[in-house]
Amino acid sequence: xxxxxxxxxxxxxxxxxxxxxxxxxxxxxxxxxxxxxxxxxxxxxxxxxxxxxxxxxxxxxxxxxxxxxxxxxxxxxxxxxxxxxxxxxxxxxxxxxxxxxxxxxxxxxxxxxxxxxxxxxxxxxxxxxxxxxxxxxxxxxxxxxxxxxxxxxxxxxxxxxxxxxxxxxxxxxxxxxxxxxxxxxxxxxxxxxxxxxxxxxxxxxxxxxxxxxxxxxxxxxxxxxxxxxxxxxxxxxxxxxxxxxxxxxxxxxxxxxxxxxxxxxxxxxxxxxxxxxxxxxxxxxxxxxxxxxxxxxxxxxxxxxxxxxxxxxxxxxxxxxxxxxxxxxxxxxxxxxxxxxxxxxxxxxxxxxxxxxxxxxxxxxxxxxxxxxxxxxxxxxxxxxxxxxxxxxxxxxxxxxxxxxxxxxxxxxxxxxxxxxxxxxxx
Amino acid sequence: xxxxxxxxxxxxxxxxxxxxxxxxxxxxxxxxxxxxxxxxxxxxxxxxxxxxxxxxxxxxxxxxxxxxxxxxxxxxxxxxxxxxxxxxxxxxxxxxxxxxxxxxxxxxxxxxxxxxxxxxxxxxxxxxxxxxxxxxxxxxxxxxxxxxxxxxxxxxxxxxxxxxxxxxxxxxxxxxxxxxxxxxxxxxxxxxxxxxxxxxxxxxxxxxxxxxxxxxxxxxxxxxxxxxxxxxxxxxxxxxxxxxxxxxxxxxxxxxxxxxxxxxxxxxxxxxxxxxxxxxxxxxxxxxxxxxxxxxxxxxxxxxxxxxxxxxxxxxxxxxxxxxxxxxxxxxxxxxxxxxxxxxxxxxxxxxxxxxxxxxxxxxxxxxxxxxxxxxxxxxxxxxxxxxxxxxxxxxxxxxxxxxxxxxxxxxxxxxxxxxxxx
Numbered sequence: 001x002x003x004x005x006x007x008x009x010x011x012x013x014x015x016x017x018x019x020x021x022x023x024x025x026x027x028x029x030x031x032x033x034x035x036x037x038x039x040x041x042x043x044x045x046x047x048x049x050x051x052x053x054x055x056x057x058x059x060x061x062x063x064x065x066x067x068x069x070x071x072x073x074x075x076x077x078x079x080x081x082x083x084x085x086x087x088x089x090x091x092x093x094x095x096x097x098x099x100x101x102x103x104x105x106x107x108x109x110x111x112x113x114x115x116x117x118x119x120x121x122x123x124x125x126x127x128x129x130x131x132x133x134x135x136x137x138x139x140x141x142x143x144x145x146x147x148x149x150x151x152x153x154x155x156x157x158x159x160x161x162x163x164x165x166x167x168x169x170x171x172x173x174x175x176x177x178x179x180x181x182x183x184x185x186x187x188x189x190x191x192x193x194x195x196x197x198x199x200x201x202x203x204x205x206x207x208x209x210x211x212x213x214x215x216x217x218x219x220x221x222x223x224x225x226x227x228x229x230x231x232x233x234x235x236x237x238x239x240x241x242x243x244x245x246x247x248x249x250x251x252x253x254x255x256x257x258x259x260x261x262x263x264x265x266x267x268x269x270x271x272x273x274x275x276x277x278x279x280x281x282x283x284x285x286x287x288x289x290x291x292x293x294x295x296x297x298x299x300x301x302x303x304x305x306x307x308x309x310x311x312x313x314x315x316x317x318x319x320x321x322x323x324x325x326x327x328x329x330x331x332x333x334x335x336x337x338x339x340x341x342x343x344x345x346x347x348x349x350x351x352x353x354x355x356x357x358x359x360x361x362x363x364x365x366x367x368x369x370x371x372x373x374x375x376x377x378x379x380x381x382x383x384x385x386x387x388x389x390x391x392x393x394x395x396x397x398x399x400x401x402x403x404x405x406x407x408x409x410x411x412x413x414x415x416x417x418x419x420x421x422x423x424x425x426x427x
Numbered sequence: 428x429x430x431x432x433x434x435x436x437x438x439x440x441x442x443x444x445x446x447x448x449x450x451x452x453x454x455x456x457x458x459x460x461x462x463x464x465x466x467x468x469x470x471x472x473x474x475x476x477x478x479x480x481x482x483x484x485x486x487x488x489x490x491x492x493x494x495x496x497x498x499x500x501x502x503x504x505x506x507x508x509x510x511x512x513x514x515x516x517x518x519x520x521x522x523x524x525x526x527x528x529x530x531x532x533x534x535x536x537x538x539x540x541x542x543x544x545x546x547x548x549x550x551x552x553x554x555x556x557x558x559x560x561x562x563x564x565x566x567x568x569x570x571x572x573x574x575x576x577x578x579x580x581x582x583x584x585x586x587x588x589x590x591x592x593x594x595x596x597x598x599x600x601x602x603x604x605x606x607x608x609x610x611x612x613x614x615x616x617x618x619x620x621x622x623x624x625x626x627x628x629x630x631x632x633x634x635x636x637x638x639x640x641x642x643x644x645x646x647x648x649x650x651x652x653x654x655x656x657x658x659x660x661x662x663x664x665x666x667x668x669x670x671x672x673x674x675x676x677x678x679x680x681x682x683x684x685x686x687x688x689x690x691x692x693x694x695x696x697x698x699x700x701x702x703x704x705x706x707x708x709x710x711x712x713x714x715x716x717x718x719x720x721x722x723x724x725x726x727x728x729x730x731x732x733x734x735x736x737x738x739x740x741x742x743x744x745x746x747x748x749x750x751x752x753x754x755x756x757x758x759x760x761x762x763x764x765x766x767x768x769x770x771x772x773x774x775x776x777x778x779x780x781x782x783x784x785x786x787x788x789x790x791x792x793x794x795x796x797x798x799x800x801x802x803x804x805x806x807x808x809x810x811x812x813x814x815x816x817x818x819x820x821x822x823x824x825x826x827x828x829x830x831x832x833x834x835x836x837x838x839x840x841x842x843x844x845x846x847x848x849x850x
């Protein structure tokens with residue numbers, strides 16, 4: 001370690017007064033940090049009730065009589081909301097009494113079928129949250145460098161394509177080699193794809209928001225082409241051949257549950273991102289560039305290098321998101337296999353305050369919402385797009401703390417650490 | 428900011444290098460034209476371009492344009508090579524405009540190559556270029572209005588999508604596209620106001636606020652289209668705006684079908700380009716807008732209400748994006764489909780940047796994007812040996828190339844994206 005590096009690390013400590021100055025008990029800190037996101041979610045869920053009510057045409061017709069028979073209208077609406085949110089919770093977590101019942105039967109008789117069916121809700125939540133963790137980390141890492149990577153969706157497709165190709169084209173490899181190879185291919189492809197945007201930003205000043213969105217569309221067309229051409233399985237449907245078993249992420253639960261090792265991989269990667277950002281020199285540089293590019297330049301850091309590096313690592317995480325979905329759940333690639341994980345990830349990074357732990361928690365919540373929304377669609381007939389509505393509102397509320405404070409009439413709690421997200425057009 | 432804020436020596440160094448790089452890029456265009464297209468054209472093959480349209484008001488007929496394919500491609504390549512040489516030795520003053528010319532030359536060479544030995548209706552394609560450029564131009568104009576007062580509007584896409592939705596529902600319910608257009612204007616204004624409040628009152632990061640509006644718009648329109656329009660099909664069948672030929676002018680060959688036989692929303696676009704130009708550069712209000720965008724503090728000192736100026740401009744920007752959204756439904760087939768804007772709002776932003784934050788520049792840039800888009804559609808008819816997916820990528824790739832500013836940096840309004848805090 002050179003002295004210069006040590007100095008940098010000391011400087012690093014000084015740079016975070018928000019973390020250093022915390023003499024409050026830890027639970028107060030957690031409360032302060034978690035309060036606003038929590039209120040943001042509560043507000044968003046409360047407001048989405050409106051959309052649940054208007055999506056029901058019969059209920060909406062009933063609202064015409066709200067002045068003559070307010071009791072009937074309100075009780076019908078509450079019933080609908082109870083049904084919807086009940087489905088949301090049972091779809092995402094399962095029924096506790098059923099789980100308890102299943103557990104007892106299993107211990108007493110050794111028959112696990114009941115237990116397994118009762119765990120389907122949790123299983124779905126964990127499986128859904130796996131790609132979210134990767135994708136959320138991708139956006140969060142970008143934010144830390146002052147980059148807004150909206151291209152996660154495209155990078156996810158490219159990563160999935162590469163992993164699928166390695167997964168089905170190479171045969172007869174042992175799993176110990178094949179699986180890491182496929183994972184690396186996915187991460188690498190995502191990294192290369194997003195590094196294009198990083199390069200353009202670093203050397204030409206093209207804003208990453210627009211270039212990554214354009215690269216998304218290019219990636220979608222590319223995957224259309226691959227799945228209808230070179231990567232097409234023989235037959236009518238535009239899907240890839242099945243991935244060899246040796247490249248599957250091992251399944252950790254019996255059928256029909258789908259829980260796979262990808263979830264633990266995601267947790268490990270989340271820890272790695274934490275280590276990378278806060279314990280490594282590269283991460284320190286990335287955060288410095290994000291916090292103040294001018295200061296970083298005067299300290300002798302290359303802004304171009306850090307833009308490209310941050311974009312590439314972010315893309316690798318995005319690539320892993322698609323890869324885990326292919327190798328863990330689908331085991332082949334189809335058109336539009338990802339239903340917007342990439343766009344959801346923006347809300348995740350904001351909600352998790354661009355911190356890996358926050359992103360993991362936010363992803364679990366999002367996995368739960370998605371699993372629940374699926375049940376809401378089947379049980380209460382509410383289109384799954386409600387998730388996106390909730391997301392849009394969460395982003396607004398998290399990005400505008402003043403708005404949440406105004407709604408809930410709370411004063412500014414602790415001094416909020418200035419989180420840098422993006423800056424201007426970069427020109 | 429970020430990588431651009433370099434000290435003067437670096438800027439000069441980079442600028443000098445850039446001019447040479449440009450010359451080489453021009454030469455590469457020439458080489459690309461020769462190597463990509465020339466070897467695949469048989470000697471003596473002719474490309475026939477139809478100049479007459481068969482639909483609408485028929486303009487005065489003119490003879491078709493028939494050119495020898497090989498020679499034309501050679502010539503176009505020579506023009507590009509000459510421009511490259513000139514740039515390397517002498518240097519052009521307006522390299523931004525030159526890149527536009529070069530892109531058009533490249534597209535022409537592509538067209539001649541694709542048409543060699545066949546015939547192709549050029550006027551039809553140009554007319555469809557105008558139609559495809561329209562939503563992009565609305566996006567660019569919306570961006571100009573917002574960003575000239577230093578509010579970045581990345582939510583154009585979401586504004587267009589929402590307005591496309593409301594316009595089709597209202598127009599279907601009332602049976603009149605004019606009510607639909609009004610609904611689109613109101614929707615755009617409301618979303619513009621939301622962006623303005625978030626960006627000005629709450630000082631939310633403008634790009635994040637815009638992204639939130641985009642995600643919200645995609646979610647809400649998809650949600651309502653699933654829950655409502657799928658049940659009430661009658662609300663998704665709007666009367667659309669029909670082309671209105673202008674007497675005499677519509678009879679002009681080639682130009683008539685392009686500019687004088689289009690529907691109301693396209694005419695509105697033409698008018699808005701001119702109106703925006705006049706307001707921005709020839710009125711007191713425009714001067715204030717530009718002052719607020721360049722140096723809000725100075726403007727404030729002189730007694731200009733910075734916040735009010737921004738609120739009004741961003742709302743007008745929202746209205747323009749809203750009219751652009753109505754074009755997707757009322758200016759077309761009168762139906763709403765999920766996520767039908769397909770990135771046009773973002774391409775509009777790129778057009779604005781390419782046009783250097785000016786309405787006329789933005790319009791010309793939109794025209795080039797529209798040309799790439801129209802070509803991509805017509806190429807399928809000519810059976811070009813390129814998979815359609817790659818042709819579909821063309822407009823997006825052009826956007827990336829343009830944004831990366833192969834030609835000099837476009838300079839945004841100085842205060843772009845920064846919230847203003849009154850002291």
